Amino acid sequence: MRKKYIPDLVQLGALYESNYSRLLKLIRIMGDSEKMEFNLHTEHHFVGKVLIQLLESCKYTDTFLLEQTAAAGKWVNNPKLTVRLYHDAVVAEVVGHQGQQATNGVNDYPNKSMHHPDEKNQLNSFLSEWLNFCLMHGCCDALPFKRA
Secondary structure (H helix, E strand, O other): OOOOOOOOHHHHHHHHHHHHHHHHHHHHHHOOOOEEEEEEEEOOEEEEEEEEEEEEEOOOEEEEEEEEEEOOOOOOOOOEEEEEEEOOOOEEEEEEEOOEEOOOOOOOOOOOOOOOOOHHHHHHHHHHHHHHHHHHHEEOOOOEOOOO
């Protein structure tokens, strides 16, 4: 019998806090603009473009769309995440992906949509890795993030 997935709240909190910090580094470049686009390069190869767009701004939260379009073509599964920043709690979490609402924190398995028991955790872990990649390999007209 499979053990029920129980989220590690300390690990999730740390993940949400680090995602907030990483995303804040990127959106500070936007200034007052509601949209920013930058290129991703590894070594000498163009990887794709990333679009960050402000969808909603409230007193304590901001919601952004983060979307990547790859140079390899439309057949590549490009990430498209909706991320909410909670400024009072200093955390960011994925609230939607690929145009759908994010899943529950814990899902029964199997389920109708075939979501993994820890799918929300996986989405936020992916966001962390993607933001790291953007910070290391992204560049735009306003400021190059690319590390030497």
